[in-house]
Amino acid sequence: MAEIAFLLDLEGTLVKDKSYTPFPEALDFTEKLDAMGIPWIVATNNSTEKPSDLIKILRSKGFNVNDKKLLSPSFLAVETLKKENVKSVYFLGTEKIKSYLKESGFEVKEDHAVDAVVVGRDREVNFQKLKTATSAIVINGAKLFSYHMNRIILDRDGLVSPSVGAIATCLSYAGNCPIVSFGKPSKLYFKKAFEMVGITNPSKIYMVSDDPFSDLAGGKKAVGFKTVFVLSGKYPSPEVLKSIDEHLQPDFIFNSIKECERLIQYA
Structure with a gap:
C-alpha cells in the first residue's frame, strides 16, 4: 500500500x-x-457539471481521470437527499445539475412547495430565486442543503464572486436553519x-x-x-x-x- x-x-x-x-x-x-x-x-x-461530463472534460484536457479518481458533491447529494427522504427540491444552480437531480429520481420544482432547497453554483441568482428559496424554508419547512461551503469563486475575467457557501449562508440566516453540505469540508x-x-x-x-x-x-x-x-x-x-x-x-x-x-x- x-x-x-x-x-x-x-x-x-x-x-x-x-x-x-x-x-x-x-x-x-x-x-x-x-x-x-x-x-x-x-x-x-464542482457544482456545475454532471460528474460523468466533468470526467470527459478533464480527460480531454489530458488528465488521467475516471470515476475512481474524481469525487464530486453530486454523488453525495443523491445519497444524502435519499437518506433524508427528500422527494422534491427547489434548486439554485445549472440546468446540467438540475437534470442530474431529475435523473436521480427527485422532483425539481420552480415554487416553494418542496421538501428541500439545494444550493449549487447559480450565475443567474436573483431576488426572486432567493425569495422562493427562503419561502420554501420558512413557510414550507424545507431543509437546506448546499453543494459546498466555499466563500468565493474566481471568474474568467479575474474577478471573484460569492460562491455556493455564501449564498447558502444567506439563506440559512434568513431561514434561521442549519445547512447540510455535501462537499468540502464535510466529514x-x-x-x-x-x-x-x-x-x-x-x-x-x-x-x-x-x-x-x-x-x-x-x-x-x-x-x-x-x-x-x-x-x-x-x-x-x-x-x-x-x-x-x-x-x-x-x-x-x-x-x-x-x-x-x-x-x-x-x-
Whole structure:
C-alpha cells in the first residue's frame, strides 16, 4: 500500500478556472504520481457539471481521470437527499445539475412547495430565486442543503464572486436553519475521499487547494490531514491566512502544484 496520497482541488489548483484549462505543471505532477504509484483523486466541489461530463472534460484536457479518481458533491447529494427522504427540491444552480437531480429520481420544482432547497453554483441568482428559496424554508419547512461551503469563486475575467457557501449562508440566516453540505469540508465528503485513495491515516494524506477556508482549514478541523495552500487560484497572496486560526494554518504554502514534488521525493 502507498505511504501517502493526494486530494487535489480542481479550479485554481489543477485548472485555471471554469474553462478547465490545465496548469501544465498540474498535468506533469499527476503523471508523476501515477508513475510512482501514489494514489490521488480530483477532490472537487464542482457544482456545475454532471460528474460523468466533468470526467470527459478533464480527460480531454489530458488528465488521467475516471470515476475512481474524481469525487464530486453530486454523488453525495443523491445519497444524502435519499437518506433524508427528500422527494422534491427547489434548486439554485445549472440546468446540467438540475437534470442530474431529475435523473436521480427527485422532483425539481420552480415554487416553494418542496421538501428541500439545494444550493449549487447559480450565475443567474436573483431576488426572486432567493425569495422562493427562503419561502420554501420558512413557510414550507424545507431543509437546506448546499453543494459546498466555499466563500468565493474566481471568474474568467479575474474577478471573484460569492460562491455556493455564501449564498447558502444567506439563506440559512434568513431561514434561521442549519445547512447540510455535501462537499468540502464535510466529514462525509472526506470519509469518501479517504476510501477512494485507500488510506485512512490522515497524517499520510495531503489536501492541495487554493481555498484556505473550506478545503484546508475546514478540512483540517474535520479530519486532520496535511494541508497545502497554493497561490495559483483565487488568493494570490498568503495575506488571507491572517484571518485563520493558528492551529488551522496550512502545513505548506506553495506558488503552484509543481512545488508539491518536494513532498513525493522520498515517497
